[in-house]
Amino acid sequence: MDIEGPSRTALVTAYARAYHHVFDRPRILADPLAARLLGVSVDELAELGRPAVDRPGSGGGMDILRLGVGDRPRRLFFAARARFAEDRVAEAAAAGVGQVVILGAGLDTFAYRNPHPGLRVFEVDHPATQAWKQQRLTASGFDLPEQVTFVPVDFETDTLAERLAAAGFGRADPAVFVWLGVVFYLTPDAVRATLEYIASHSAPVEVVFDYLQSARTDADRAQLQARAHRAAAVGEPWFSYFTPDDVAAQLRALGFTDIEDRSAADLIAGYLDGSAEFAGEPPEALRPVRVLRASR
Secondary structure, three states: OOOOOOHHHHHHHHHHHHHHHHHOOOOOOOOOOHHHHOOOHHHHHHHHHHOHOOOOOOOHHHHHHHHHHHHHHOOOHHHHHHHHHHHHHHHHHHHHOEEEEOOOOOOOOOOHHOOOOOOOOEEEEHHHHHHHHHHHHHOOOOOOOOOOOEOOOOOOOHHHHHHHHOOOOOOOOEEEEOOOOOHHHHHHHHHHHHHHHHOOOOEEEEEEEEEEOOOHHHHHHHHHHHHHHHHHHOOOOOOOOOOOHHHHHHHHHOOOOOEEEEEEHHHHHHHHOOOOOOOOOOOOOOOOEEEEEEEE
């Protein structure tokens, strides 16, 4: 991660959500604030979404943004996983849950679109990412809701438990943890430690996260390795892969009893009213990706 600002992953995801809100129909996720937070115009978004043959290449970070914005399956997945998490939060809020923790919040805008009165949002991320985001929020004229609490955590020097406690997070109150676009950048030990912390919550708790499935064939393995090399080349290497059975076993061992685990393609299809978005095999970019919800 660039210590002077957000990670490339955070930027790509935010640009993809902004493009999706403006141009994709049917729309899976309504995020009218993403473009405003980024300071990007509709024309600039449209340019990023143009096919590669129709525009000159500029290289570097711009090509990375074009990959996230111009790749429709990847873009739809970013929208679908956020929608899935926000739907789970809505259900929890309707049942009386009063706090949600967004781990690796990046440039997520849910806290500023939050339609649930009284729901407190804790945004957890690296201090540099949060500083950049707060600057953008101020520059873009956002009103910061009282229910939003920034929780800067440098995992080299801080612990999640200590930083959340200092921020006023209630360990004795029900909560939802949203953990998107993060797990594969952590070691398996770090993933387990975070799940153990979530599971140790004394009140009912729910977690939503995405992960990469271990390769099952030589072709899948080669494709995953190629993508992992590209991620490592921009300074964001992948460290964790799991099978659905392994993830479920770990979660059950920690006390989670209600587990829903879906493929990226199935998740997207569920929000497109049965549209045959991906005929036959899912696109390469989506095959290893899964989204999971677990509660206890």
